[in-house]
Amino acid sequence: MTASAPLICPSILASDFAKLGAEVAAIEAAGADWVHVDVMDGHFVPNITIGPDVVKALRPHARIPFDVHLMIAPVDPFLEAFRAAGADYMSVHPESGPHLHRTLRRIRELGAKPGVVLNPATPVEIVHEVMEEVDLVLVMSVNPGFGGQSFISSQLRKIERIRRMLDQAGSKAVLQVDGGVNVDTAKRCVEAGATALVAGTAVFKGGPGVYADNIRALKGA
Numbered sequence: 001m002t003a004s005a006p007l008i009c010p011s012i013l014a015s016d017f018a019k020l021g022a023e024v025a026a027i028e029a030a031g032a033d034w035v036h037v038d039v040m041d042g043h044f045v046p047n048i049t050i051g052p053d054v055v056k057a058l059r060p061h062a063r064i065p066f067d068v069h070l071m072i073a074p075v076d077p078f079l080e081a082f083r084a085a086g087a088d089y090m091s092v093h094p095e096s097g098p099h100l101h102r103t104l105r106r107i108r109e110l111g112a113k114p115g116v117v118l119n120p121a122t123p124v125e126i127v128h129e130v131m132e133e134v135d136l137v138l139v140m141s142v143n144p145g146f147g148g149q150s151f152i153s154s155q156l157r158k159i160e161r162i163r164r165m166l167d168q169a170g171s172k173a174v175l176q177v178d179g180g181v182n183v184d185t186a187k188r189c190v191e192a193g194a195t196a197l198v199a200g201t202a203v204f205k206g207g208p209g210v211y212a213d214n215i216r217a218l219k220g221a
Contacts, residue, residue: 005219007033007174007196009067013049014200021061027203028062030211036198037068044073044096045145052085059086069117071144072096076103083110091115091138094126104133119144120152124161131169137162142179151180156192163193186221
């Protein structure tokens, strides 16, 4: 369990795609800690979003870290491109390539911080095997592929288990949650041990004038 306010990582999947640069600048000004970028390929997940060229175009619009969640398979051929585009964190799914350990090592070699992502049905034991290789563990509290889904409450137990694993190992990895995060579920995630929250609709609803209020509400939850 953590006593400090969580990092808030707005997912630009919920932003106005016609104004992406302005949206990224607006969430930084509103107090966001990271920019969360959902990369989907229409193969690993049933949706297509953005590629490295868009990340590169957005990078000058904010100084805070770009947290790039790679929902693509195979993932290895795209690591260099996303790092060159400006990704600070790159998170991958164990299911998106045959050699998770090698993939995480490659992300670090490229100068980014590696993360591992657990889908609702992905076992937590995977974290044990790559504990020394990750700076981020992302628990999906929805099935990946679409924004606006409802929170899967059973994932709170997974968050608790991973929190214990990280603490017992002395790991400083960020424990992030993504999916259905709002003021109510944010509180439950932090109580379970999360230190970072990805939020889409909960941040971007209402437009730029209320982004700061939305982020404060999540931090205070």
